[in-house]
Amino acid sequence: MSEYTASVNEDVVPNGVDNGDAAPPPSGPGLSNVIRKKLMGYVGFANLPNQVHRKSVRKGFQFTTMVVGESGLGKSTLVNTLFNTTLYPAKEPLPPSAERPKTVAIESIGADIEENGVRLHLTVVDTPGFGDFVNNDDSWKPILDNIESRFDSYLEQENRVNRQKIVDNRVHACLYFIQPTGHSLKQIDVEFMRQLHTKVNLIPIIAKADTMTDEEIAAFKARVLSDIEYHNIHIFQAPTYDNEDEETIAEAEEIASKIPFAVVGSDKLVATPDGREVRGRAYPWGVVEVDNEDHCDFVKLRQMLVRTYMEELREYTNDVLYENWRTEKLLGMGVAQDQTVFKEVNPAARMQEERVMHEAKLAKMEAEMKMVFQQKVQEKEAKLKQSEEELYARHKDMKDALEKQRQELEGKKGRIESGRPLTPEKNSTRRKGVFGGR
């Protein structure tokens, strides 16, 4: 068993994203709140060098895991058990009269753990309040927002000129705690997993497995899995590689066969009837051992999360979950990926392509010029036609006026020739005195 220490940097940020300060080693004068703790036993991430190359080992790993589930399901206890350190101290339950929060909070705790020269910057994101309200319809929303804002912060760092010091605060795994009801998934479980499965590696866990018998657990697991399948929920699956040896394949299958992991958590040591000291829970009828594979799936869960697939979880988060989110986001902003940057360039083909493009451009310009010309001609024609019509109308008016004048003169001429006075009406009007004026 190896000896090592862990320093716990309790950096609790309610309702928000930790700003990355939690991850780097707490080595500044400003970090006086660092608690140094001695770990109780071997955790197992010293196996990481077998998972990735040495460079990242020297730099240390950033790994963020999130725990989600109704309160009292043993999330904090399991985190303590997993990382073998009291990240979460025992909490006094709230008195009945206390004000209770009305929303899901997001709290993150960072810890730097070192094991056999391998540094792990661990962040655990807790989500107290999830599922605790009368109406839990949107319990998943603040959690999704938190995961996406972590993607946002990573994207923003990627876009910086200096990309040397990228802090990876993305959530690499989400342990979802299912209540050991023995029935099937609840609405809130299905809704959460449906909303989150494309954003985070989901690892379903049956909490407090010591409250069920082996047969009940087997039946419950089958029902949970069929619910997950029915709702098309994607849970994290360990990848299999072609050239792997039989032992590794068998191990992967063994881990996969335990999903959803039925776990028991405890950060206390208890004595077994045969005199051993183990992490477990003591009951009048016996002791449930956390690290005993006959008692629960804790060992397999730790193997999946820490010893074997930590790098795969990080990789899948980066290559698939983050990448899909990024593409969607950029598309939403109207920025499309320029596929040509990925193409291999063949000079002849490139020239041909450019010529075709140039010709197409010329043809387009010609067509445009033609169109403009035609448009101008049409406009001119329309104008000419209009002024012609105007001229014609004026000509007709003048002709009509002249004709009228001619007729009047004709009438006068007739009257003069016949010897009648030119304005007989004028005199008669004056005489009768009926019509005024004129």
Ligand SMILES: Nc1nc2c(ncn2[C@@H]2O[C@H](COP(=O)(O)OP(=O)(O)O)[C@@H](O)[C@H]2O)c(=O)[nH]1
């Ligand atoms: N029976 C049983 N009790 C557990 C288990 N894990 C935690 N508990 C107990 O459940 C209570 C709530 O645990 P806690 O870790 O605070 O739950 P959280 O609210 O989900 O963080 C505590 O009294 C724990 O001792 C478990 O695996 N089995």
Ligand SMILES: [Mg+2]
């Ligand atoms: Mg808790």
